Amino acid sequence: MTAPAVPVRTSAVILDGDQLCLIHRRRPAGDQYSVPGGLVQDLEPIPAALARELREELDLDLDEVPQAPELRWVQDQITNRPGTTTPLRRLHLVHLVRLPPVSGPPSPPPSRTPKTTPT
Numbered sequence: 001m002t003a004p005a006v007p008v009r010t011s012a013v014i015l016d017g018d019q020l021c022l023i024h025r026r027r028p029a030g031d032q033y034s035v036p037g038g039l040v041q042d043l044e045p046i047p048a049a050l051a052r053e054l055r056e057e058l059d060l061d062l063d064e065v066p067q068a069p070e071l072r073w074v075q076d077q078i079t080n081r082p083g084t085t086t087p088l089r090r091l092h093l094v095h096l097v098r099l100p101p102v103s104g105p106p107s108p109p110p111s112r113t114p115k116t117t118p119t
Contacts, residue, residue: 011037
């Protein structure tokens with residue numbers, strides 16, 4: 001089986017009340033923030049790919065979220081990357097996931113201090 005002509009990335013805007021979940025990556029060119037998600041594997045259904053990516057990146061089980069993710073935005077992206085002559089094309093599917101409210105006192109905001117590993 002051949003790969004699709006255009007790679008597909010599925011992702012989610014995850015809302016927890018008024019909080020938005022972003023993935024933070026440190027890159028040589030600077031920090032990068034993105035919504036969680038990733039590429040759909042060959043023959044993988046879109047809902048399964050989204051569930052897999054959110055489980056891998058956030059340990060989030062979509063079966064525990066009361067509302068199913070809603071596809072809200074589709075972007076056909078074509079970009080040029082430094083050092084390449086062929087444009088990169090990717091289809092982005094962006095879903096909306098609303099987390100259920102948690103009873104009890106609110107959690108403190110996450111620390112903005114990067115995690116470090118002892119050497």
